Amino acid sequence: LAKTTQPISMDSYEGQEVNITCSHNNIATNDYITWYQQFPSQGPRFIIQGYKTKVTNEVASLFIPADRKSSTLSLPRVSLSDTAVYYCLVGAGDTGFQKLVFGTGTRLLVSP
C-alpha cells in the first residue's frame, strides 16, 4: 500500500481557500486517491476521490498531476465548521476489499 505524506497541521481563516497537498511517490497504477474528513468525536467521512486530473464535487476539488505522485485537496471558502482532520489515502480500486491505511492526517483549524 502506498504511503502518504501530508502536513501535520494548517491554519486558515473563514472565507479563504485551503489547499492541502499529499505526497504519494510510490502510488501504483491501479491506486485511487481518496480523502476523508474527521470531526472530533466522529468517524471519518468520505470527501472526494480521484484517479487523475481534476475531480470536483459539492464539497471540494481534487487536483492530481499527470505523474500522480501527489494530490491537492482544495476547500473553497472554508468556514469554522471545516475545522477537522483531513486524511489522504491511496489504494487499489479493483481489489474489492480495500484495506484503508490512514496516515497522521492534516489538522485544519479555521479561525474567525
Added chain:
Amino acid sequence: DTAVSQTPKYLVTQMGNDKSIKCEQNLGHDTMYWYKQDSKKFLKIMFSYNNKELIINETVPNRFSPKSPDKAHLNLHINSLELGDSAVYFCASSQPGLAIADTQYFGPGTRLTVL
C-alpha cells in the same frame, strides 16, 4: 436514519473484564470493518468481513474476536481487557466491486476506557 450505528457510544470498564461492542449497518453493504483509533489519533484497521466471512485480520491479539451473525452486523468482543485497549473503536462498511474505489462509511465510534 443512521447508516452505520454502534453501541454503546461510551464504555468504561475494569481491567480483566470482557466486553462487546455492536455494529449495524443499513446500507445493504457486503463488507464491514473494525478500526481502532488510539490516543495519538492513529486509525488502524483491525478486521474486515465480507458476507460474514473474515477477509482481513491484522495483527490483533486473540483477545479480540469479531463476530458477524449476518452481513448487516459485525460485533467485536474483547476478552480480558487491558489498559492498552483504551481507544475509540470505529465500525465501517462498504460495498466492494463498484466502479469507483472502495468508499467506506464509518460509524460514530465507541470510546472504550479501561481502568
